[in-house]
Amino acid sequence: xxxxxxxxxxxxxxxALLKWLCLTAPVAALIGSACALFLWSLxxxxxxxxxxxxxxxxLPLAGIAIVWVYGxxxxxxxxxxxxxxxxxxxxxxxxxxxxxxxxxxxxxxxHLFGGSAGREGTAVQLGGSLASGFTRLAKLSxxxxxxxxxxxxAAGFGAVFGTPVAGAIFALEVLSLGQVxxxxxxxxxxAALVGDWTCHAWGIEHTAYIIAAGEGGFHLQGWLLAKVxxxxxxFGLGGLAFSEVSHSAAALVRRLCPQPLLRPVxxxxxxxxxxxxxxxxDYLGLGVWSADPGAITLPGLFQAAPYxxxxxxxxxxxxxxTLATGFKGGEVTPLFFIGAALGxxxxxxxxxxxxxxxxxxxxxxxxxxxxxxxxxxLMGIExxxxxxxxxxxxxxxxxxxxxxxxxxxxxxxxxxxxx
Amino acid sequence: xxxxxxxxxxxxxxxALLKWLCLTAPVAALIGSACALFLWSLxxxxxxxxxxxxxxxxLPLAGIAIVWVYGxxxxxxxxxxxxxxxxxxxxxxxxxxxxxxxxxxxxxxxHLFGGSAGREGTAVQLGGSLASGFTRLAKLSxxxxxxxxxxxxAAGFGAVFGTPVAGAIFALEVLSLGQVxxxxxxxxxxAALVGDWTCHAWGIEHTAYIIAAGEGGFHLQGWLLAKVxxxxxxFGLGGLAFSEVSHSAAALVRRLCPQPLLRPVxxxxxxxxxxxxxxxxDYLGLGVWSADPGAITLPGLFQAAPYxxxxxxxxxxxxxxTLATGFKGGEVTPLFFIGAALGxxxxxxxxxxxxxxxxxxxxxxxxxxxxxxxxxxLMGIExxxxxxxxxxxxxxxxxxxxxxxxxxxxxxxxxxxxx
Numbered sequence: 001x002x003x004x005x006x007x008x009x010x011x012x013x014x015x016a017l018l019k020w021l022c023l024t025a026p027v028a029a030l031i032g033s034a035c036a037l038f039l040w041s042l043x044x045x046x047x048x049x050x051x052x053x054x055x056x057x058x059l060p061l062a063g064i065a066i067v068w069v070y071g072x073x074x075x076x077x078x079x080x081x082x083x084x085x086x087x088x089x090x091x092x093x094x095x096x097x098x099x100x101x102x103x104x105x106x107x108x109x110x111h112l113f114g115g116s117a118g119r120e121g122t123a124v125q126l127g128g129s130l131a132s133g134f135t136r137l138a139k140l141s142x143x144x145x146x147x148x149x150x151x152x153x154a155a156g157f158g159a160v161f162g163t164p165v166a167g168a169i170f171a172l173e174v175l176s177l178g179q180v181x182x183x184x185x186x187x188x189x190x191a192a193l194v195g196d197w198t199c200h201a202w203g204i205e206h207t208a209y210i211i212a213a214g215e216g217g218f219h220l221q222g223w224l225l226a227k228v229x230x231x232x233x234x235f236g237l238g239g240l241a242f243s244e245v246s247h248s249a250a251a252l253v254r255r256l257c258p259q260p261l262l263r264p265v266x267x268x269x270x271x272x273x274x275x276x277x278x279x280x281x282d283y284l285g286l287g288v289w290s291a292d293p294g295a296i297t298l299p300g301l302f303q304a305a306p307y308x309x310x311x312x313x314x315x316x317x318x319x320x321x322t323l324a325t326g327f328k329g330g331e332v333t334p335l336f337f338i339g340a341a342l343g344x345x346x347x348x349x350x351x352x353x354x355x356x357x358x359x360x361x362x363x364x365x366x367x368x369x370x371x372x373x374x375x376x377x378l379m380g381i382e383x384x385x386x387x388x389x390x391x392x393x394x395x396x397x398x399x400x401x402x403x404x405x406x407x408x409x410x411x412x413x414x415x416x417x418x419x
Numbered sequence: 420x421x422x423x424x425x426x427x428x429x430x431x432x433x434x435a436l437l438k439w440l441c442l443t444a445p446v447a448a449l450i451g452s453a454c455a456l457f458l459w460s461l462x463x464x465x466x467x468x469x470x471x472x473x474x475x476x477x478l479p480l481a482g483i484a485i486v487w488v489y490g491x492x493x494x495x496x497x498x499x500x501x502x503x504x505x506x507x508x509x510x511x512x513x514x515x516x517x518x519x520x521x522x523x524x525x526x527x528x529x530h531l532f533g534g535s536a537g538r539e540g541t542a543v544q545l546g547g548s549l550a551s552g553f554t555r556l557a558k559l560s561x562x563x564x565x566x567x568x569x570x571x572x573a574a575g576f577g578a579v580f581g582t583p584v585a586g587a588i589f590a591l592e593v594l595s596l597g598q599v600x601x602x603x604x605x606x607x608x609x610a611a612l613v614g615d616w617t618c619h620a621w622g623i624e625h626t627a628y629i630i631a632a633g634e635g636g637f638h639l640q641g642w643l644l645a646k647v648x649x650x651x652x653x654f655g656l657g658g659l660a661f662s663e664v665s666h667s668a669a670a671l672v673r674r675l676c677p678q679p680l681l682r683p684v685x686x687x688x689x690x691x692x693x694x695x696x697x698x699x700x701d702y703l704g705l706g707v708w709s710a711d712p713g714a715i716t717l718p719g720l721f722q723a724a725p726y727x728x729x730x731x732x733x734x735x736x737x738x739x740x741t742l743a744t745g746f747k748g749g750e751v752t753p754l755f756f757i758g759a760a761l762g763x764x765x766x767x768x769x770x771x772x773x774x775x776x777x778x779x780x781x782x783x784x785x786x787x788x789x790x791x792x793x794x795x796x797l798m799g800i801e802x803x804x805x806x807x808x809x810x811x812x813x814x815x816x817x818x819x820x821x822x823x824x825x826x827x828x829x830x831x832x833x834x835x836x837x838x
Contacts, residue, residue, distance in 0.1 A: 006663075009823045010656065016838045017652075017820065165796070165812045178601035182835045185792065185816050193809055197641070222616070233436075237429065244425070373604065374793065377584070378808070386805035389797070390612055393584045397604045401436065404428045416601045419435045 020187045027134045028155035028191035031127045032198025035159035038104050039204050045112035050291035055113050062113040063264020066106045067326045077102050084128035085411035088149045091142040095132035106328035114284040116318035117329025119160050127156025147187045154188035155195030162206035166379035167192035173372045178416030211384045213353030227352045232395045236402025239368025243406045249324040267325025283318040287337040301340040304354040312341035331408050339365030359384045364395035368403035439606045446553045447574035447610035451617025453545045454578035457523050458623050464531035469710035474532050481532040482683020485525045486745045496521050503547035504830035507568045510561040514551035525747035533703040535737035536748025538579050546575025566606045573607035574614030581625035585798035586611035592791045597835030630803045632772030646771045651814045655821025658787025662825045668743040686744025702737040706756040720759040723773040731760035750827050758784030778803045783814035787822035
């Protein structure tokens with residue numbers, strides 16, 4: 001009764017589902033555990049930094065240690081996220097396993113001494129390197145290797161931010177601008193769910209962000225949608241500016257300091273100088289929480305008062321200085337901070353709800369800088385709830401359209417150019 | 420300071436944003452208004468059907484009238500959704516404007532006399548035909564014509580279901596299996612938002628579906644996730660079976676009744692016979708609400724009691740009979756009903772929350788039958804809230820993987836084959 005080709009197709013799909021469960025769930029559980037260890041260490045390091053403010057003055061030395069260790073033992077691990085994206089595009093020698101402990105330790109050291117960096121780079125590298133080690137152990141074909149590497153990225157991203165569906169879509173969307181890799185739907189979703197789950201099982205909790213504005217639904221607020229669109233254009237330009245200035249700053253540092261070991265000395269001294277010139281330590285570290293109740297933090301930017309008109313600029317300055325001079329960590333949590341701070345400032349100028357604009361900047365700037373509008377729309381929904389879906393989509397899609405063809409991932413290819 | 424190429428790119432993007440606002444917002448407002456008129460008429464027709472039960476016996480005659488009018492005046496309008504998808508792939512003579520009034524009237528007549536059909540086909544055809552008329556009036560280039568047609572589909576879909584972001588993604592995803600058309604992000608999002616907004620502005624309200632289960636978060640319920648995965652496999656097979664049986668039934672009817680005017684007579688008589696054999700009228704019409712408080716309705720399927728183990732089968736039988744014999748309307752609201760009914764039945768077998776499984780069947784069966792997993796994930800979120808995002812993604816992605824390469828839209832092309 002049922003045609004034979006259908007039975008064959010169902011059998012093939014069942015095999016594929018079971019295969020991806022077996023190939024990705026164990027490695028995703030490992031990646032989720034590594035992310036839990038990373039987030040726990042990061043929290044301890046941040047705590048220690050607040051308890052011992054003088055650690056900041058050792059930042060140049062810490063940077064020398066990071067660069068020396070990478071130079072001595074890192075090998076190709078210094079390629080970071082770009083190496084992983086390259087290995088997915090064209091599976092070759094793989095991602096070295098040493099990348100995992102190196103990036104975890106280097107990111108924690110960066111944060112312990114006050115560097116301004118993020119988490120997603122570390123999580124993606126943990127995921128990519130553990131997944132790549134697994135593909136070599138299991139002697140997978142190049143086609144399967146690509147998919148397991150993508151699954152590793154999804155697991156790391158989903159676990160570190162507690163947003164599994166966004167993590168899956170991120171891995172599908174980040175490789176090539178303007179394309180979603182449907183062939184990896186199942187491996188990436190399984191890995192992101194297992195990664196997030198494992199990380200939670202270790203007792204890790206994620207920061208909650210609340211947007212109370214707009215609960216009445218968006219149908220009554222056309223004027224607000226116009227303001228959101230204009231803000232999204234600015235988020236797009238902000239994301240583009242962050243990418244371009246980051247790349248230019250790194251090139252400038254390489255030209256000014258041909259000796260790699262001197263670069264973090266320059267970066268560390270600059271950060272110490274910024275702290276003294278601005279008279280605040282609020283832009284050091286991750287920026288998600290602070291021991292000082294008066295400090296500017298990521299959740300605090302969702303509140304209208306006090307008003308911080310230029311915190312986005314200072315956070316960008318601190319982050320670009322940190323990452324361009326050899327310290328380690330991701331760009332994404334600083335991008336969340338910069339975006340939320342930009343939204344916070346625009347809300348004051350535009351007379352729009354601060355929490356909504358901070359949340360839209362949070363995901364919009366990232367959508368622009370990483371060229372991942374669908375993943376960031378899902379991330380906004382997973383973090384802020386479904387009530388704001390139309391605003392979130394406008395912020396991410398419009399910011400993406402306005403961020404040009406560059407991005408924070410240099411290995412990202414151009415699939416479908418923007419109009 | 421700012422490189423000239425960036426300024427040029429920003430100017431180009433601003434022009435693009437303004438261009439798509441001008442090209443799509445007015446036509447989307449028109450489509451949203453047409454959808455409001457359609458939904459209002461459908462409601463009146465359903466009301467009239469409950470007030471005058473004998474109308475059912477005129478169903479064969481009503482079908483003859485529909486087929487005669489299409490044959491006499493329809494021209495290429497009888498191509499329906501497939502004509503629109505074809506014209507987006509290869510802009511040619513366009514979609515005739517007469518498709519809009521014809522499909523609106525034919526769908527309302529189908530429902531007035533008790534045919535079991537849906538709304539999305541009608542909304543997509545209203546959108547495609549009005550958008551196509553506009554592209555001819557404005558003498559747009561073939562490239563712009565494609566994008567405005569896609570925007571018309573997004574506007575119709577977003578407006579008719581009250582899910583604008585899902586509407587936008589649907590238009591980007593439905594053309595080719597396994598691909599998202601990033602070049603149309605902005606036109607489709609603008610059109611879907613404007614379409615939905617306009618429809619609401621006319622006072623149309625959409626049915627609310629509540630899933631109370633799983634509010635505690637999915638991290639504690641691994642066993643439930645396993646049940647959801649298994650249910651999703653069944654939703655995928657269900658979506659595939661619906662597509663295949665629909666196409667086979669239409670072919671069979673064409674062979675049995677070479678005279679097109681006789682086909683709806685056959686269909687109408689069969690539906691009358693089914694009503695008398697089953698002793699219920701619950702599977703006639705849209706199935707979203709009923710004048711009879713004891714009837715099986717789409718929102719009622721979200722409740723555990725009373726238990727309906729085979730309502731999915733009967734609704735499929737009624738719908739396939741209706742649509743294969745020349746009556747008009749969409750497949751999607753019946754697919755929602757069939758999916759929710761299948762989820763309702765599986766919840767009983769699997770000892771899982773009925774509301775959750777009904778909601779997942781609602782979007783999962785549609786994801787499988789239309790090959791649009793991302794759009795259906797967003798639709799689930801827009802309808803049921805963000806708390807269930809991981810379950811919704813599993814239901815839509817897994818159901819998609821298991822539905823093979825056929826689907827309800829015959830003009831859909833295969834972009835990236837399934838594994």
